[in-house]
Amino acid sequence: MPDQPVKKQRDAEATKARILSAAKKEFAKSGLGGARVDVIAERAKANKRMIYHYFGNKEDLFQIVLEDAYVDIRTAEQKLELEHLPAREALEKLVRFTWDYYLKNPEFITLVNSENLHKARHLKKSEVIEVVSRRFVNMVGGLLDRGVAEGVFRKGVDPVQLNITIAAIGYYYLTNRFTGSIVFHRDLMAPEALEERLAFNIDTIMRLVCVAP
Amino acid sequence: MPDQPVKKQRDAEATKARILSAAKKEFAKSGLGGARVDVIAERAKANKRMIYHYFGNKEDLFQIVLEDAYVDIRTAEQKLELEHLPAREALEKLVRFTWDYYLKNPEFITLVNSENLHKARHLKKSEVIEVVSRRFVNMVGGLLDRGVAEGVFRKGVDPVQLNITIAAIGYYYLTNRFTGSIVFHRDLMAPEALEERLAFNIDTIMRLVCVAP
DNA sequence: CACCTAATGCACTAACTAGTTACTTTCTTA
DNA sequence: TAAGAAAGTAACTAGTTAGTGCATTAGGTG
Numbered sequence: 043m044p045d046q047p048v049k050k051q052r053d054a055e056a057t058k059a060r061i062l063s064a065a066k067k068e069f070a071k072s073g074l075g076g077a078r079v080d081v082i083a084e085r086a087k088a089n090k091r092m093i094y095h096y097f098g099n100k101e102d103l104f105q106i107v108l109e110d111a112y113v114d115i116r117t118a119e120q121k122l123e124l125e126h127l128p129a130r131e132a133l134e135k136l137v138r139f140t141w142d143y144y145l146k147n148p149e150f151i152t153l154v155n156s157e158n159l160h161k162a163r164h165l166k167k168s169e170v171i172e173v174v175s176r177r178f179v180n181m182v183g184g185l186l187d188r189g190v191a192e193g194v195f196r197k198g199v200d201p202v203q204l205n206i207t208i209a210a211i212g213y214y215y216l217t218n219r220f221t222g223s224i225v226f227h228r229d230l231m232a233p234e235a236l237e238e239r240l241a242f243n244i245d246t247i248m249r250l251v252c253v254a255p
Numbered sequence: 256m257p258d259q260p261v262k263k264q265r266d267a268e269a270t271k272a273r274i275l276s277a278a279k280k281e282f283a284k285s286g287l288g289g290a291r292v293d294v295i296a297e298r299a300k301a302n303k304r305m306i307y308h309y310f311g312n313k314e315d316l317f318q319i320v321l322e323d324a325y326v327d328i329r330t331a332e333q334k335l336e337l338e339h340l341p342a343r344e345a346l347e348k349l350v351r352f353t354w355d356y357y358l359k360n361p362e363f364i365t366l367v368n369s370e371n372l373h374k375a376r377h378l379k380k381s382e383v384i385e386v387v388s389r390r391f392v393n394m395v396g397g398l399l400d401r402g403v404a405e406g407v408f409r410k411g412v413d414p415v416q417l418n419i420t421i422a423a424i425g426y427y428y429l430t431n432r433f434t435g436s437i438v439f440h441r442d443l444m445a446p447e448a449l450e451e452r453l454a455f456n457i458d459t460i461m462r463l464v465c466v467a468p
Numbered sequence: 469c470a471c472c473t474a475a476t477g478c479a480c481t482a483a484c485t486a487g488t489t490a491c492t493t494t495c496t497t498a
Numbered sequence: 499t500a501a502g503a504a505a506g507t508a509a510c511t512a513g514t515t516a517g518t519g520c521a522t523t524a525g526g527t528g
Contacts, residue, residue: 052475052524073372076288079516089477094517154434155368159286162433175438202439203455210427215419218426220375221367225388226415242416249462265494265505292486302507307487 058096060086065093066107070149073156074104105164108157109171111150115143116174124181129189130252136182137247141212141240151217179205189251196253204251211243271309273299278306279320283362286369287317318377321370322384324363328356329387337394342402343465349395350460354425354453364430392418402464409466417464424456 064086068077079100083090097103122139124132144151157165165171182201189195215222219230229235277299281290292313296303310316335352337345357364370378378384395414402408428435432443442448 054475057475073286073288075286076372078514080514089475090516091477091518092475095475100516152372154431155372158431158433159289159365159368162437165434165437171437176440179439200451200455202441203452205439206428206435206452207424207455207459210423211420213431214423214427218367218371220371221378222419224375224378224384226392226418227389228415238413239416239419242413242420246420246459246463250459254467267505270505291484293484302505303486304488304508305506308505313486 054096057086057088057092061088061093061096061103062107062110064088065103066111066149066153069104069107069156070152073152074101074160075156077104101164104156105167108153108164109168111147111153112165112171113174115147115150116178118143119178119181124185125188128194129185129192130194130248132185133189133195133247133251134244136185137208137212137244138240140208141243144212144216145236148216151213155217186251194253195251199251204247207250208243208247211246212239215239267309270299270301270305274301274306274309274316275320275323277301278316279324279362279366282317282320282369283365286365287314287373288369290317314377317369318380321366321377322381324360324366325378325384326387328360328363329391331356332391332394337398338401341407342398342405343407343461345398346402346408346460346464347457349398350421350425350457351453353421354456357425357429358449361429364426368430399464407466408464412464417460420463421456421460424459425452428452 061082064082065077067085068082072078077100079090079093082103083093086093093103097106119136119139122132122135124136127135179201182205186195186199186201186204190197215230223230230239274295277295278290281295281298285291290313292303292306295316296306299306306313306316310319332349332352335345335348337349340348392414395418399408399412399414399417403410428443436443443452
């Protein structure tokens with residue numbers, strides 16, 4: 043008898059997980075419209091029938107992939123525990139995290155782009171998004187207030203505008219890395235270029251939020 | 256007899272123009288993959304055969320639409336004649352222009368997104384892009400130098416990073432307006448919201464570039 | 469062990485889609 | 499005005515794609 047646990051020949055959870063992972067890759071690569079259900083099935087080493095069995099249809103699958111992606115980034119942000127750091131350090135950590143997350147999870151960006159092409163009609167139907175989003179905005183709002191109390195941030199900065207700006211300066215650079223590398227005659231993805239951009243982004247946000255020293 | 260000039264029954268240039276215009280709309284709405292050649296033909300009030308006759312195939316048509324879009328924004332930027340303004344005013348005008356252009360030409364954003372999903376393989380083949388892009392970067396580079404000479408801008412700001420940032424803070428807000436409106440529980444496209452964002456963007460760039468007063 | 473339910477596989481279809489073939493109509497010009 | 503070039507049309511093809519009907523198989527449970 044093998045001492046490892048006997049490998050199940052049928053495993054619904056594992057199959058579902060493989061489908062979700064394959065779908066994430068395929069949707070990220072080709073968008074909702076360009077993604078092929080057959081490709082997802084093949085990459086998941088599952089029969090196409092399973093996709094319809096577990097997830098209903100292509101659009102429903104996309105919605106779940108998208109929700110998962112949002113929950114993942116919002117969960118990772120909460121784990122930063124910014125409350126335990128001085129405000130300036132916390133803000134820098136958030137800018138750094140956002141950049142690193144986009145860099146390591148390029149599917150997130152492409153999924154969001156695809157969803158916006160479809161006017162967010164899947165996110166609109168989602169219920170989890172409400173909850174995780176609110177917690178996120180509150181976190182940054184709290185951080186700003188604390189910075190003002192510490193005397194390091196200026197008053198009156200809108201947490202939503204700040205959130206959007208932190209995301210924007212990283213997101214735009216990375217989502218447009220292909221056209222950008224052509225327009226600016228520069229390999230935007232070279233290691234030094236990435237370092238330089240992160241430093242620039244931190245500087246941009248600090249100048250925006252901090253009081254003059 | 257009708258006193259209007261006899262309507263031309265055949266007009267190659269007009270047909271080409273109608274196809275390009277329809278293609279721009281359709282590609283912007285659905286991306287390269289999602290766009291339908293039949294829809295383009297119908298909207299252009301042209302026979303589908305004409306598209307292949309004048310433009311070769313779907314991808315070639317996309318490339319021309321994309322090139323036209325880039326040439327259009329770069330031409331409009333040159334018309335700003337920023338050289339004739341004090342550096343601070345010129346920079347603010349550029350931020351304002353970029354925002355307004357994206358707002359009035361949302362197809363530009365969607366076309367660029369689609370092109371990046373395809374790793375810029377059409378822009379890579381383009382020859383016009385090189386020329387118009389270089390002129391654009393030089394313009395902002397010159398503006399920065401002039402601001403330093405005037406004593407209003409700090410030294411050492413990279414014109415490419417600045418360009419990217421100016422684009423980013425407008426582009427991200429607008430391209431993600433659908434998901435953003437859900438995540439932030441706020442109608443990002445309400446007139447007051449748009450005004451507020453523009454003001455915030457100008458402030459962000461000024462704090463980034465200007466010397467302390 | 470026998471039954472039942474959930475997991476899986478195969479082969480199919482109905483609709484769609486980029487691109488083409490073969491043709492007609494209109495305009496220009498020698 | 500005749501002829502050829504250019505503009506335009508309709509119907510078709512070959513390949514693709516989301517989704518399904520139905521049969522089969524494995525594993526847990528009484």
